[in-house]
Amino acid sequence: MSPQRHYRKAPITEAIIDLRVELPPDFSAAELMKTHAAEEVSYPTVQQHYAAFGQMQGGPQVSATAGSQHMGYVFQSEDAKQIYQARLDGFTMSRLAPYENWNALRDEARRLWDIYRSIAKPSRVVRLAVRYINRIDIPLPFADFKEYLRTVPEVSPDLPQELSGYFLQLSIPMQDIKSLALINETIIESASPDVVSVVLDIDVFRHTELPADEEGVWTFFEELRDRKNKVFEGCITDKARELFEPCQP
Amino acid sequence: MPAIALLQPNHSSAPILYVDAGRWADAPSAQGVEGKKVSAKAQEVYRHWSERAEVLLMRREAADEFSYEHVPPNRVFHVKTRYVYAGKGLPMSVDLDEE
Numbered sequence: 001m002s003p004q005r006h007y008r009k010a011p012i013t014e015a016i017i018d019l020r021v022e023l024p025p026d027f028s029a030a031e032l033m034k035t036h037a038a039e040e041v042s043y044p045t046v047q048q049h050y051a052a053f054g055q056m057q058g059g060p061q062v063s064a065t066a067g068s069q070h071m072g073y074v075f076q077s078e079d080a081k082q083i084y085q086a087r088l089d090g091f092t093m094s095r096l097a098p099y100e101n102w103n104a105l106r107d108e109a110r111r112l113w114d115i116y117r118s119i120a121k122p123s124r125v126v127r128l129a130v131r132y133i134n135r136i137d138i139p140l141p142f143a144d145f146k147e148y149l150r151t152v153p154e155v156s157p158d159l160p161q162e163l164s165g166y167f168l169q170l171s172i173p174m175q176d177i178k179s180l181a182l183i184n185e186t187i188i189e190s191a192s193p194d195v196v197s198v199v200l201d202i203d204v205f206r207h208t209e210l211p212a213d214e215e216g217v218w219t220f221f222e223e224l225r226d227r228k229n230k231v232f233e234g235c236i237t238d239k240a241r242e243l244f245e246p247c248q249p
Numbered sequence: 250m251p252a253i254a255l256l257q258p259n260h261s262s263a264p265i266l267y268v269d270a271g272r273w274a275d276a277p278s279a280q281g282v283e284g285k286k287v288s289a290k291a292q293e294v295y296r297h298w299s300e301r302a303e304v305l306l307m308r309r310e311a312a313d314e315f316s317y318e319h320v321p322p323n324r325v326f327h328v329k330t331r332y333v334y335a336g337k338g339l340p341m342s343v344d345l346d347e348e
Contacts, residue, residue, distance in 0.1 A: 013281050016277045018277035085278070092278065133284045167290050167291070182276065184287050203276050205276075
């Protein structure tokens with residue numbers, strides 16, 4: 001794996017810190033609005049978050065049921081670049097492009113998580129995740145995805161090598177930190193005809209043997225972030241790094 | 250050249266995962282355009298998988314529902330029995346006029 005690097009044009013389109021929790025059974029989603037009491041200026045836009053469910057049963061007669069549950073709220077900053085979700089099943093902090101840096105994201109996530117925690121009083125944390133979604137715009141023409149990516153679908157040389165699309169999902173155990181890296185890689189519509197846009201989505205998470213105390217949780221987030229960086233660097237080539245304009249160490 | 254291998258089945262901390270919409274649903278929900286496109290594509294793949302292949306490749310949970318455990322048979326074994334000789338067997342009488 002490669003050392004940690006910094007880029008002037010990092011391809012990050014979204015960075016996410018996520019904590020899943022169990023709340024006391026009598027806690028209602030409406031109470032999560034209290035997490036916004038002191039955040040109305042920083043996060044002026046509020047949306048309600050609902051989970052929809054449906055079931056259909058077939059047989060001599062067909063019956064269907066559907067419903068929805070109020071899960072919580074989504075709060076957005078004025079420029080819609082910074083978003084936090086306060087839900088019955090957890091707390092999520094998102095930073096959309098332009099990405100600043102990890103410290104800014106982590107500090108804001110921790111500040112808002114402390115508010116969430118003081119109001120919702122979760123009985124326990126059940127899952128911790130760091131997810132970074134990157135869009136790599138590969139300039140055309142190029143001969144092989146492997147010029148830029150080191151994790152790509154392998155197509156038999158007996159088949160035509162041109163791809164009009166692909167979706168690759170890998171679950172890679174990170175046994176030393178008892179975590180799993182879920183990597184999604186796919187081609188999406190590009191904004192410019194001069195490039196092919198590949199999304200490299202890296203979600204590193206752990207849901208067993210989680211740290212019991214707050215300091216342990218945030219120390220472990222540093223490990224998840226470090227591992228996410230290593231996965232990212234492991235998936236790209238030097239030619240891709242040139243696109244992101246690496247900063248000199 | 251590195252080889253791709255399946256995780257050892259007895260490894261406890263990270264079980265082998267199969268394509269599963271539930272697993273994907275656990276991922277932190279993205280708010281940006283790219284993240285939503287990835288989610289849509291993953292759903293599309295899962296739908297395709299469900300419609301075409303789920304009969305052939307049972308989900309792990311369904312396989313776990315079976316509790317049958319194979320017990321190898323003893324090839325040679327002894328059984329105690331008791332029997333009574335009741336005499337010579339005779340055929341039952343049939344009245345042909347009834348037909």
